[in-house]
Amino acid sequence: xxxxxxxxxxxxxxxxxxxxxxxxxxxxxxxxxxxxxxxxxxxxxxxxxxxxxxxxxxxxxxxxxxxxxxxxxxxxxxxxxxxxxxxxxxxxxxxxxxxxxxxxxxxxxxxxxxxxxxxxxxxxxxxxxxxxxxxxxxxxxxxxxxxxxxxxxxxxxxxxxxxxxxxxxxxxxxxxxxxxxxxxxxxxxxxxxxxxxxxxxxxxxxxxxxxxxxxxxxxxxxxxxxxxxxxxxxxxxxxxxxxxxxxxxxxxxxxxxxxxxxxxxxxxxxxxxxxxxxxxxxxxxxxxxxxxxx
Amino acid sequence: xxxxxxxxxxxxxxxxxxxxxxxxxxxxxxxxxxxxxxxxxxxxxxxxxxxxxxxxxxxxxxxxxxxxxxxxxxxxxxxxxxxxxxxxxxxxxxxxxxxxxxxxxxxxxxxxxxxxxxxxxxxxxxxxxxxxxxxxxxxxxxxxxxxxxxxxxxxxxxxxxxxxxxxxxxxxxxxxxxxxxxxxxxxxxxxxxxxxxxxxxxxxxxxxxxxxxxxxxxxxxxxxxxxxxxxxxxxxxxxxxxxxxxxxxxxxxxxxxxxxxxxxxxxxxxxxxxxxxxxxxxxxxxxxxxxxxxxxxxxxxxxxxxxxxxxxxxxxxxxxxxxxxxxxxxxxxxxxxxxxxxxxxxxxxxxxxxxxxxxxxxxxxxxxxxxxxxxxxxxxxxxxxxxxxxxxxxxxxxxxxxxxxxxxxxxxxxxxxxxxxxxxxx
Numbered sequence: 001x002x003x004x005x006x007x008x009x010x011x012x013x014x015x016x017x018x019x020x021x022x023x024x025x026x027x028x029x030x031x032x033x034x035x036x037x038x039x040x041x042x043x044x045x046x047x048x049x050x051x052x053x054x055x056x057x058x059x060x061x062x063x064x065x066x067x068x069x070x071x072x073x074x075x076x077x078x079x080x081x082x083x084x085x086x087x088x089x090x091x092x093x094x095x096x097x098x099x100x101x102x103x104x105x106x107x108x109x110x111x112x113x114x115x116x117x118x119x120x121x122x123x124x125x126x127x128x129x130x131x132x133x134x135x136x137x138x139x140x141x142x143x144x145x146x147x148x149x150x151x152x153x154x155x156x157x158x159x160x161x162x163x164x165x166x167x168x169x170x171x172x173x174x175x176x177x178x179x180x181x182x183x184x185x186x187x188x189x190x191x192x193x194x195x196x197x198x199x200x201x202x203x204x205x206x207x208x209x210x211x212x213x214x215x216x217x218x219x220x221x222x223x224x225x226x227x228x229x230x231x232x233x234x235x236x237x238x239x240x241x242x243x244x245x246x247x248x249x250x251x252x253x254x255x256x257x258x259x260x261x262x263x264x265x266x267x268x269x270x271x272x273x274x275x276x277x278x279x280x281x282x283x284x285x286x287x288x289x290x291x292x293x294x
Numbered sequence: 295x296x297x298x299x300x301x302x303x304x305x306x307x308x309x310x311x312x313x314x315x316x317x318x319x320x321x322x323x324x325x326x327x328x329x330x331x332x333x334x335x336x337x338x339x340x341x342x343x344x345x346x347x348x349x350x351x352x353x354x355x356x357x358x359x360x361x362x363x364x365x366x367x368x369x370x371x372x373x374x375x376x377x378x379x380x381x382x383x384x385x386x387x388x389x390x391x392x393x394x395x396x397x398x399x400x401x402x403x404x405x406x407x408x409x410x411x412x413x414x415x416x417x418x419x420x421x422x423x424x425x426x427x428x429x430x431x432x433x434x435x436x437x438x439x440x441x442x443x444x445x446x447x448x449x450x451x452x453x454x455x456x457x458x459x460x461x462x463x464x465x466x467x468x469x470x471x472x473x474x475x476x477x478x479x480x481x482x483x484x485x486x487x488x489x490x491x492x493x494x495x496x497x498x499x500x501x502x503x504x505x506x507x508x509x510x511x512x513x514x515x516x517x518x519x520x521x522x523x524x525x526x527x528x529x530x531x532x533x534x535x536x537x538x539x540x541x542x543x544x545x546x547x548x549x550x551x552x553x554x555x556x557x558x559x560x561x562x563x564x565x566x567x568x569x570x571x572x573x574x575x576x577x578x579x580x581x582x583x584x585x586x587x588x589x590x591x592x593x594x595x596x597x598x599x600x601x602x603x604x605x606x607x608x609x610x611x612x613x614x615x616x617x618x619x620x621x622x623x624x625x626x627x628x629x630x631x632x633x634x635x636x637x638x639x640x641x642x643x644x645x646x647x648x649x650x651x652x653x654x655x656x657x658x659x660x661x662x663x664x665x666x667x668x669x670x671x672x673x674x675x676x677x678x679x680x681x682x683x684x685x686x687x688x689x690x691x692x693x694x695x696x697x698x699x700x701x702x703x704x705x706x707x708x709x710x711x712x713x714x715x716x717x718x719x720x
Contacts, residue, residue, distance in 0.1 A: 038557055066375050135569075139375070142560060143568035160557045165565065196578070242568070245378075245385045252386070253556025260549045267542040274534050282698040283336045284518045285628050286691065 028146055028171030028194055031232065035239060036163050038254065041247050042240055047078035049213055049223060050237025053230050057206050058137060061129060063117035066138035067241050070111035076247040077240050085111050092116055130188045132201050141165040141235065141242040146194075165242070166235045168194065173231035176204040206230050301328065325511055330529035331536045332517035334698045338408040339515065340543030341401050347544050348398040349503065353496050355391040363443065365489035367482035370445035371570040389559040395437050396562045397551045399585035402430060410616075411637055413625030414516040420617040422509035427613050429502050434586070434610075436495040439488040441583055446567030451580045453488070454480045459593070462600040479573070519697045520625025521690055528694040579654060587651030588644050592670065594655040595663035605667065612674045619674055621682025629688040633681050640673045 034043040051072065054064065069089040072080045080088070089109035094116055097104035109116070117136075119125035125133035135143075145164045148156060155161075171194040179191035179198075189199040206227055213221040223229050240246070275281040302323040304313045313319055362381055364373035377384035406426070409415055415423040442453045457474045461467040476483025514523060523529045530536070554561065562584060566577045582590050592609050596602035612619075627634050647666045653659040691697035 066372075066379065071379075139568045143565050145565040157558065157561065162558050162560060249385065249389075249556055249559070253552065256552050256556060257549065260545060260552060264542065264545045264549060267538070267545055271538045271542050274538050278333065278530055278535070282334050284334060285626065285697045 025146070025194060025196055025198070028167040030161075030163070030167050031170055033163050033166060033236065033239070035236070035246060037160060038250060040250060042076070042078075042236065044079050045222060046233050046236045047240055048080065050233035050235070050240075051078055052213070053206070053211050053234040054137070054237055056211050057230075058234065059115075059118060061118055061125075061134040061202075063119075063136040064115040064138050064241060065117055065136050066114070067244075068112060068114045069109060071241075071244060073111070074244070077244060078237070082111075089113060130201055134202065137238055137241065139242045141169060141239040143242075144168045163239075166239050169238060170231045170235045172200075173205065173234070174228055325507075325532075326537070327531065327533040329511060329532040330514065330523060330526070331532050332515055332523055332528060332694055333530045333535075334517050334519065334694050335515065335536070335539075336518055337539075337543055338404065338412075339517075340540050341405040341408065342510075343540035344401045344544055344547045345398070345405060346503065347547075348394060348401055349496065349499060352391065352394050352398060353500070355387050355394060356493070356496065358387050359391055360493065363489075365443065365486050367445060367485050367571070370443060370485060374444045386555070389555045393551065393554045393559060393562060395440060396554070396583070396585065397547070398433065399437070401547070402433065403585070406430070407641065409516075410640075411627045412516055412518060413520055413620070413622075413627065415616050416620060416625050417617065418513045419509075419516065422506060422513070423617065424614055425502055425506040425509055427610070429499055429506060431610060432495055432499045432502065436492060436499065437583065437585065439492040439495070441567075442485065442488045443492060444567060445485060445571045446564075447569040447571055447575070447577050448564045448567040448580070450480060450571035450573065451577055452582055453484060455580050456582070457484070459599075459603045459606075462603045464600070516625065517694060518626060518628060519691060519694055520629070521694060521697075524693045525695075581652055584648065584652075587649070588647035589651070591647040591651035591663045592667045594651075595660065595667040605671075609670060612671070616674065616678065620678045621680075622685065622687070623682070624687040624690065629690055630681075630685060631688065632685040633677075636673065636677050636681065640670075640677075643669050643673070 034041060034046065054062075069085050069092075072078050072088070073082050073085045089111050092109035092113070092115075093106045094109045094113050095104055096107050099105055117125075119128060119133070122133045142165055146168050148164070172192060175192040175194035177191060177193050179185050183191065183198070185191050185199060189201060190203050191198055192200045208227055209225045211225065211230060213223055213225055216222055223233065243249075272281075302313075302320040304310045304319060309319065359377065362373060362377045362384065364370055374388065377388050379385075381387075409423065409426070438452075438456060442449045457471055457480065460474060461471045463470060472478065474484065474487075475481065476487055564581065581587075589606050589609055593602045593606040596605050622630060622633065624630055627637055643666050647663065647670065650659055650663045650666065655663075
């Protein structure tokens with residue numbers, strides 16, 4: 001009975017920890033991201049590497065349909081040069097038309113075009129991928145999250161923790177493991193530690209050394225060519241595609257906060273001065289017993 | 295104060311000519327300049343001004359969003375992303391609007407609970423209070439329909455769950471639901487009518503707000519002591535005293551607002567709503583916005599669908615009867631030692647209900663929701679009526695001034711010739 005009462009109390013107070021229940025998903029580790037916190041910015045080199053991973057690995061199945069080539073050159077993103085973006089766009093075939101003869105035609109991409117999807121339509125994407133179309137990745141870093149639980153959902157507000165989507169994505173790409181004994185993975189499914197329910201249709205997308213990173217002066221790759229690093233880089237890139245104005249937002253936010261705090265300070269003293277005319281501010285009520293004359 | 299002070303005399307000849315034809319300047323003067331305000335109001339009384347600000351902010355940002363938004367099931371999601379990516383400062387306007395809804399509700403809940411604590415709903419302010427309940431209901435409808443507009447997964451499924459509630463109504467339920475949908479499921483016609491209503495309702499809110507403020511200016515504001523203004527010394531003129539305090543409070547609230555907008559703009563939303571609506575895939579947990587959670591918990595606490603719907607609506611409608619359910623003659627909870635405890639228990643129950651609303655409806659969560667729901671209604675139907683008879687309130691001060699300045703120096707609290715003398719009865 002006592003145990004029961006405690007259970008109710010725990011449930012009411014939000015102390016039940018879902019992570020400990022049998023067969024549950026582990027909590028993704030919280031990684032260090034350059035874009036977290038009030039002054040966070042993207043690491044250009046990381047976004048460029050992440051784009052390379054997307055292009056060479058993810059793009060064979062996943063679209064990026066809300067992103068235009070020109071975005072890659074915009075401030076606050078990977079900041080490729082205009083010439084690089086023009087050259088990149090020209091490598092893609094874009095269907096256009098109809099022309100004067102009424103025919104659709106293909107032309108090389110231009111910076112203003114959006115990334116073409118790898119499949120002509122959703123049904124084709126589903127048919128080629130075992131019945132379920134691979135989701136578009138433009139917004140993926142904001143469209144996924146994981147359960148935070150009490151009291152972390154409160155502390156998150158003060159820590160400005162908004163990288164839950166990024167942490168989940170990075171964990172997912174690192175989460176391909178052997179299924180534990182007794183866990184049957186159905187045909188066409190793959191075991192992933194962090195995927196809800198553990199059975200994900202996507203096979204392990206990337207292996208160590210699969211994508212070649214740009215070399216530094218010493219001839220060494222700029223960053224380790226490992227699954228873990230690929231996962232971090234492509235996640236950073238997808239965070240930018242999901243929130244392309246993140247840097248501008250945080251920058252403007254600091255200015256707005258500063259302005260408002262100064263304004264509030266000035267108003268506070270103005271208010272004090274005005275209220276001094278009537279002998280200062282008095283608020284509320286006296287503690288009741290004090291006004292009581294026995 | 296039942297008559298507005300009419301001491302306003304326009305200085306210019308044109309002003310006098312105009313005033314004798316449309317006395318609007320005099321109305322503004324008596325309502326927002328000379329209007330006597332209890333001098334002991336705390337910052338809990340600034341939320342009215344904050345709410346007016348939030349209503350205007352929501353309308354202004356909403357008007358700009360509507361210039362770019364496309365209310366079409368195939369294009370709505372895309373048009374929101376267009377605003378977020380390509381429109382200059384579109385991301386700012388949209389985050390202001392989306393987070394603004396939450397800020398609006400934070401402010402309104404503080405405003406409502408201030409009213410509960412200080413007994414502002416009691417005579418002679420019943421009509422003022424009921425108008426407030428109507429505003430709150432309109433706000434809920436507006437917010438719900440606004441959340442549907444981005445046409446993400448949670449928009450779609452939230453709309454499906456909530457509109458389906460009306461099907462529980464006997465006989466006409468199904469008909470009502472098909473009118474809400476404009477078809478046989480949530481779809482493009484639903485989105486179109488929700489957009490239309492989402493644009494309409496805020497202006498209805500603005501209309502009821504005018505009535506709310508009008509009704510406020512008849513009996514005047516309540517205050518932390520709950521006793522009315524008895525002499526001019528209990529009050530100060532609205533301008534500049536309340537005006538500057540309200541402006542300061544609005545700016546402090548803006549700092550709070552800006553923090554969400556610029557640093558954690560998606561915290562109060564759902565990740566699922568960044569997935570385009572898909573009628574073929576149901577999200578794992580369909581959860582409404584945080585401000586609906588206590589009512590959602592009440593809805594799900596009742597095992598019967600119709601019963602749940604009735605309980606959920608009753609949870610708000612019961613507020614209307616509060617002025618008559620509360621039998622205590624004392625307004626302010628400061629002088630009600632017993633009720634003060636029940637008040638905080640009630641606040642706790644509402645918070646727990648909110649948390650339970652975010653949990654899946656299974657196991658202990660359901661039982662806890664049921665216990666809290668019973669308590670929620672018991673607060674109104676048992677605690678409020680009974681306490682008025684059994685509670686011995688603390689002695690009330692003779693006047694606001696006596697309460698805040700102490701009996702001895704009561705009269706001396708005001709500087710000689712203070713311009714605080716309201717031009718009203720006193």
